[in-house]
């Protein structure tokens with residue numbers, strides 16, 4: 498049974514149909530990639546799911562609730578999490594303190610309580626860090642971490658609210674191939690262990706083809722293809738929209754070994 502069912506979702510900006518009546522499903526335990534050329538409507542779709550944008554038409558049913566019309570905070574409370582970059586102001590806090598903050602926030606505690614609650618939820622935070630392989634660095638400030646490790650901490654922060662669906666907008670942007678591979682392998686592990694769904698946008702085709710369980714492809718606001726990576730690679734419409742974009746889908750370029 499699907500966790501999320503998107504039906505006939507649409508959003509226009511002025512005369513431009515950024516997203517033009519798309520429908521798709523997402524199951525628990527599934528890593529679903531949302532791809533498409535520049536301007537295809539990926540970000541607009543993403544932002545309608547997290548509530549930052551209001552859909553003009555259509556429906557997003559998530560775990561028995563309708564998301565269209567809800568505020569981002571309400572959607573987050575229903576179990577739709579997203580990864581955020583650690584803000585500069587929090588970079589001076591340690592790794593574990595950042596995760597403790599996220600746990601407090603998930604509990605609806607006020608930010609001002611933080612200073613009085615330094616030990617609060619430390620063990621829970623350490624358990625989350627263990628899951629992303631960062632427990633050994635728990636007491637280091639985030640500001641001194643390698644980029645790939647910061648991304649792991651951001652993942653632990655996103656997990657603090659126990660999301661049923663995690664939204665990741667270009668999770669591997671700016672990362673070296675080895676780090677990209679490690680982050681996606683970790684994401685896949687969390688998906689399996691928590692039976693969590695992930696919807697992610699990504700420009701890096703090697704990541705998408707190596708890790709997505711399924712893909713949906715947008716072009717000019719329309720859903721032009723969906724299926725498993727192998728089906729998408731061979732899909733004539735997908736080849737057509739990417740033709741001339743410099744992206745190719747030959748098998749030799751997208752194997753896990755090459756990322």
Ligand SMILES: Nc1ncnc2c1ncn2[C@@H]1O[C@H](COP(=O)(O)OP(=O)(O)OP(=O)(O)O)[C@@H](O)[C@H]1O
Pocket residue numbers: 510513514515516533534535536537538539540541542
């Ligand atoms: N706030 C906005 N105001 C006006 N037009 C917008 C706005 N946001 C998006 N658009 C337009 O909607 C279309 C889809 O944009 P969107 O950002 O969703 O595409 P995308 O697939 O995420 O692109 P990219 O890969 O370049 O980030 C584009 O034509 C874009 O110019």
